[in-house]
Amino acid sequence: xxxxxxxxxxxxxxxxxxxxxxxxxxxxxxxxxxxxxxxxxxxxxxxxxxxxxxxxxxxxxxxxxxxxxxxxxxxxxxxxxxxxxxxxxxxxxxxxxxxxxxxxxxxxxxxxxxxxxxxxxxxxxxxxxxxxxxxxxxxxxxxxxxxxxxxxxxxxxxxxxxxxxxxxxxxxxxxxxxxxxxxxxxxxxxxxxxxxxxxxxxxxxxxxxxxxxxxxxxxxxxxxxxxxxxxxxxxxxxxxxxxxxxxxxxxxxxxxxxxxxxxxxxxxxxxxx
Ligand code: 8Y7
Numbered sequence: 001x002x003x004x005x006x007x008x009x010x011x012x013x014x015x016x017x018x019x020x021x022x023x024x025x026x027x028x029x030x031x032x033x034x035x036x037x038x039x040x041x042x043x044x045x046x047x048x049x050x051x052x053x054x055x056x057x058x059x060x061x062x063x064x065x066x067x068x069x070x071x072x073x074x075x076x077x078x079x080x081x082x083x084x085x086x087x088x089x090x091x092x093x094x095x096x097x098x099x100x101x102x103x104x105x106x107x108x109x110x111x112x113x114x115x116x117x118x119x120x121x122x123x124x125x126x127x128x129x130x131x132x133x134x135x136x137x138x139x140x141x142x143x144x145x146x147x148x149x150x151x152x153x154x155x156x157x158x159x160x161x162x163x164x165x166x167x168x169x170x171x172x173x174x175x176x177x178x179x180x181x182x183x184x185x186x187x188x189x190x191x192x193x194x195x196x197x198x199x200x201x202x203x204x205x206x207x208x209x210x211x212x213x214x215x216x217x218x219x220x221x222x223x224x225x226x227x228x229x230x231x232x233x234x235x236x237x238x239x240x241x242x243x244x245x246x247x248x249x250x251x252x253x254x255x256x257x258x259x260x261x262x263x264x265x266x267x268x269x270x271x272x273x
Pocket of ligand 1: 058062063096115116117137139185187188215216217218219220221255
């Protein structure tokens, strides 16, 4: 299976690792924007040297209750990082955004993948991707980051999410985005209880019927905190366990903070399979 992202043709025969690069000055206390840019670039280069196959660059936190960021602020955060990285490393860069203007600017700056937690539902987002040759990740979310963890409900969590992804896949293909450019993601933690997340992991194989590669993000997520009792900065071992399990259940791209540990764990999975 090949994931077609313009300049890059990513072979998904074995699972790939997408390293997370956050460009959010609020999480870097004082230093301000210049410091945030440089820290993000440094971190991205470290993840690339650890074996990341893709880097996912985001300028707006999608955590529950995070404050929204203006278009200009988001551009100011992510574009300098993308511009710098395209000249330094030769792996696909992904832009984590739901805003079509950010998608367009990031692609112009050299990004090869759009990672959209709103699955191209924003006005103009389908067109922004369709008129490029970038790949795209369509993710499921119930509600918005502000409200999604207030009592999420599904009739049948697996089938409801599969139906949503199937509809967004159809809309994307209809807009002119070839199926070879599309990966799908159940969106762990985005409007899901602990039980919803566990059920989705248990039944991850059933997403194969959608016929597209699956991207999974479970790294350091709250379901792993609920299971282990650990805070977010102590969820590495739980994250590795989750990565190994979803890789065995067919996930093709793993979105993670801890690239080195994940790459090693996946080598063990590959050696056994
Ligand atoms: C995911 C994601 C986040 C995910 C995809 C976090 C941006 C929250 N999670 N994108 N983004 N899938 N495709 O804890 O699971 O990393 S942000």
